[in-house]
Structures are given as C-alpha cells and as structure tokens.
Amino acid sequence: NGTIGILGGGQLGRMLANAASQLGLRTHVFCPEESSPAFEVCAGITVAAYDDQASLSAFAKAVDVITYEFENVPADTVAFLEAQGAIVRPGAKALKTAQDRLHEKEFVRAIGADTADFHPVDDLKSLKAGLDKVGRPAILKTRRLGYDGKGQTRITTDDSDLSAAYDKAIEFAWAEVGAAPSILEGFIPFEREISVIGARSHDGEIRLFDPAENVHRNGILKTSTVPASTSEETNEKAFTVTRKMLEELDYVGVIGVEFFVLPDGDILVNEYAPRVHNSGHWTQDACAVSQFEQHIRAVAGWPLGDPVIHSSAVMENLIGAEVKNWRSLAQEKNACVHLYGKSEARDGRKMGHVTRLAMN
C-alpha cells in the first residue's frame, strides 16, 4: 500500500485515481483549479499554484511517489519536488522534452526515427526559410502549450502575402493558447493516424498495447479503434520506436506516442505525451489491465500487467453538448459509458467517452 501523488486534476487524474483505488492504493491530487474532475475520487487534495513551494513540500511529504496527468506541469515544479527528495515518475527528461515541439522532434530524430520536416520560426525571415525547407502546405504551431490542435495555422500556396498570414497566425495562437507560433512543420498527407500506448517499469520491463487507429475532428480526437487497420509490419515499426523512446528517456510509467502512417506503410512520429493518453481509453474496457492501472503499477513499482486485447473496440469522445446523449448511450448494448463529472458542457470540452465493444 501507499499514496500516489498526482499533479493535475483533470479526467486523466480521475481515471488514474480510480485505477489506484482498485489496487488498494490512495491518491493525493495537487492542482491549481478550485474544482477538478479528480477531486471526487481521490483521498487527498491540495489546491495550490505549481510554484507554491510550501504546498509542494507538504505534498511531497504526504505521498510515496509523484506522477502527473498534465504535461504542462512546469519543469521547475518537478525539479523542486525532486530536490525535496521526492521520486517523480516519469522523470524530468521525459517531461521537458515533450513540452517543446522543437526538442521533441530533435529527440525523435536523434534516436533514429522520422518526423515531419520542421524549422524553428521566430520571425518572418525564419518563416520564409522554413517554407523553403518544408514546402507548402505547412503548419505553423506553437512549440509549447498546444493541445487539441489549438493555435495551429495552415500556410498554403494561396497565402501569397506571407507577412499578413504570419500576423494572423500570431494573433490566433496567442488567443488560443497564449503563445507565439514558433515551429513550422511540413504538412503530411498521411493515410491514417495511429498511436501506441506503452509502459516501462522501474526495472526496465516494457509492455505495449496494440496500436489504436485515431480519427480527429477539428483537431480533437474523436475516435480510437482497435485493432487498427495497419499492417503487422507498420505496427512493428511503431513498437520499435516506442520501445526506443521509453529506453532513451529512462521512462517509468505510461507514454502515448502518436504516429502518421504514410501510404507506403512507413511511419512518422507526430508527438508523444508523457502520461496516459486519450487514445488509450479503450484499454479500460477491452483489456484486463487498463492504461491507467498500468501507469499506477509502473509508478508504484508493481509488475506490469498483460496488455492483451480481449475484445475489438471503438472509443468515441463525448465532446461538448454530445454528452447530453448519455441516457441513450447508457441503454446501448456492449457500450461502456464514462463521464467525467464536469458541470459545464462547453464547446470542444471533453465531457466523457463511450467505448463500444465487439464482444468477439
């Protein structure tokens, strides 16, 4: 037994806390928001800013190990907790690399995997140089803080007035994520998108769930389907990259790695999340051990669970007002309904998900 500290209080924290509870473990959530989906299901709560050192020290003392469900936890917060003697899993390298798209892509290339062509952008001149390198269409993204496709602007051949397009992209990115666009990526005409949810234990054991095939709508994940329609060969490539990432990051916990699959079956890494991932929610209902339990097992020093799939599944996110349909979903056969207890069904907000099982 023991207590697991979780930085961040969203739905991922809630599902981690539920998984920990099933294993007889307690959770203590630390997050700045006054009301959060994880609060209802965890044993301890600290509401404080990520730079509140007194609260962080007390939190570190109250728990046996610390993890996070939110990848934008400031790196300084993790460094401070580690300086207090706390064990933070996954460690600082995995977190820091994931927080910056430029470092993330450089890391992926350094371990021998491919990404879209990219170029750092901090003014019109570097944007022009970037377009010469990656071609058009291209996507201008922020290096930090982006999620659900927010703050991303496409630059096409129609954008002849580059200076005007850049100004517009800057305004848009600041409004959506509070940062300037700062990396240009070549647009990938992918055939499909897949992700691998992987786990590594403190003693280096690695277990990988089968790839899920993901469909996004308006930049937000809409469905994840298992098994994916990719070939064994493509899946094997994705597994090899995921294993390499887990090892090179000296990772402990669950990681979510997103890939673009090209028409010839080759793969490019889009990005990774140093945490449980939305495209792995189907594991709750289609596997004996979910990604949430797997993550808790890894950070708590348990043996990892078997990631085998016992049923084909399609996970569908309930976004904004879609959650109002819960009563009809609740009556569907072989549909597993998960709601996050959020009161306001704002547009684009993830309110819950439903996983439909094939029961094969």
Ligand code: ATP
């Ligand atoms: P999240 O973290 O919620 O997955 P994000 O804001 O970090 O999203 P990305 O994963 O970079 O955003 O992009 C969201 C989606 O936009 C991708 O899953 C893909 O469908 C599309 N996309 C992003 N980059 C490219 C690209 N270079 N070429 C083609 N499509 C892209």
Ligand code: MG
């Ligand atoms: Mg992302």
Ligand code: MG
């Ligand atoms: Mg993504």
